[in-house]
Amino acid sequence: MMLSVKYVLIHLALLSFLASCVHNPMYTSQLASSQNQVKTLLYEDMEYEDRIKTVLFYPMGTSPNSVLNPPVVNRKEPVPLVLEFDDLGKNYANYYVKLYHCNANWTRSNYTDLQIVSDFNETLISNYSSSINTKVRFTHYSFVVPRVRLSGNYLLVVYRNGDQSDLILSRKFIVFDPMVQIKDNVQFATDVKERDTKQQVGFTIGFNSTLDIPNPQDVTVMIRQNYRWDNAVVLRQPLYIQFDKMQLDYNFFDGQNRFNGGNEFRFFDIRNLRMKGMNVAQYATTDSSNTVYLVTDRNRNSLTYSEQIDINGRFVVQRFESDNPSLEADYANVYFQLQTAPDFEGDIYLAGQMTDWRLKPKFKLEYDSISGTYIKNILLKQGYYNYQYCLVHKNGTDWNYFEGDYSLTENFYDIIVYYRPPNQFNDMVIGYANLNYRGRAR
Known part of the structure; x- marks a missing residue:
């Protein structure tokens, strides 16, 4: 339904005022005041100032669609991650990047900087450019994440002028070692009552003699839908353990591996x-x-x-x-x-x-x-x-009150396998798999 003429005119008048604020001193002072706020680091995907816009974080690639891929990399393959973001306004700032290694539950691990990176773990973002012929001025920053030595969860943190308390943004990413084999399967929920609305992710994890897993309860598995962390499912123990086949079975039937199907966006x-x-x-x-x-x-x-x-x-x-x-x-x-x-x-x-x-x-x-x-x-x-x-x-x-839930909805699922070896205090990522589920194709 088109907006009424009266409504459009009212909003255009408001917009003219708001848009003019982008270039006036009052708006500039508002941006400056946000820099003085007390900021607390969250182990989340987060921007800490309103002036930071359009954050992209993805594996480097030659296709324009590379930005749609999640920030997940195989440690044995030299595909770096790229961070991009805009800073509204005309002034350039010195932004620095630091990496933190985290456990499966996104708490800080005990590894030191020297254990996770080869060089000094604080890097100035030197690649930046001003916008070209845009009505809203901004500076665009781009940064290639250095390679890390260890697998695991990581938090990338950007801060201003070397002051780690002056936070700008944070982003999660994953580095994995392909040490296990994951056989996954997504289908309609096996519960008849939920068959039309939910999707069920089942899988097995195969390991070999080179990876010693004496206690399968040291393995934690996380399943994400469409690369979201907010509704990820955490599985702390398998349904079956088959030591003769060196396999862990996670094909549950009690609902703990089910997701609402949602709708096409x-x-x-x-x-x-x-x-x-x-x-x-x-x-x-x-x-x-x-x-x-x-x-x-x-x-x-x-x-x-x-x-x-x-x-x-x-x-x-x-x-x-x-x-x-x-x-x-x-x-x-x-x-x-x-x-x-x-x-x-x-x-x-x-x-x-x-x-x-x-x-x-x-x-x-x-x-x-x-x-x-x-x-x-x-x-x-x-x-x-x-x-x-x-x-x-x-x-x-x-999440789907206005959208509906359908088991036919196309969704991406990925599986992250964490392992904490005996007598260790930090988690490593030993496997990763993703699957594009299309209900119509089943």
Whole structure:
């Protein structure tokens, strides 16, 4: 449903004020004040200042779709990870990177810097450039993560001017040694009551005589759906142990390895700000800002499942007719609208990679009495985005309240195998596997 003319004019007036703030001293002072906040390091994917935007973290590759791959690398293969992000404003800053080795539960391990990296574990990000012909000015930073010596969970931390308390962002990544064989299988839930809504991940882990696992309870397995950490399933012991076959069986039937199927993600295309992309209702541009009004979304919970291609909640930065979208893709104020009956208690949030799958206040929708919809305005870089809505209530978060759950939904699953050897205090990653599940193909 298109926005009413009256509603569009009201929002354009507001937008003109907000967009002008990007270049005025008041906005600059707000950015500066965020630098003085007390920051606490979280072992999460996190930005600690609002000026930091569009964080991408992925294995280096030659394809534009490389950014869709998760930050997971085989220690024996020389494929480095790449970190990219934008810093809004005109001023360059000295940003440094430090790596922390973590255990399976994302607590800091006991390894020293010299044990995990070959060189000094503090590196200045020297690759940066200013945006080119954009209405919103920014500096784009890029960093290639150095190789590490040990497998395991890692947290990459960026901070300003060598001050480790002046945090900028943090990102998780995984380095694994392929020491076990994982045979995985994803299917409909075996419970008849959940067959239409849930997906079940079963697998076996095979090991050989070169890897001594005297106690299988020293093995921890984590299963992720669409590379999300927030709803990962942790399995601390197998269903069966077959020492004669050197195999651990995790084909559970009690539900602990099941995920809600969810739905194919909503999407929009703002790669071209002069022509309407998919699910864009209207553009409005001025000399200093870009505004995008998306097509009004509706509650999909009661609809029949419809197959469509998505990128599983992620996003890609692109700009048509540009050879360097990292610097030439502009930012736009994107207006989301959800039309749904007010028959629920709680708050509505946007979710996806663009929110780090975190329930941040800035992604909370507000009810607009003029349009009778829930709306939110987010500053986003040009590209192709997936997203969804979720409901947060007093008992927790219903991620698919507005989306529905279907066992036919296409999802990515990956399996991470951790092992803590006897008399050791740190976890290593001894195996990794991923699988693209397509319900229609089963």
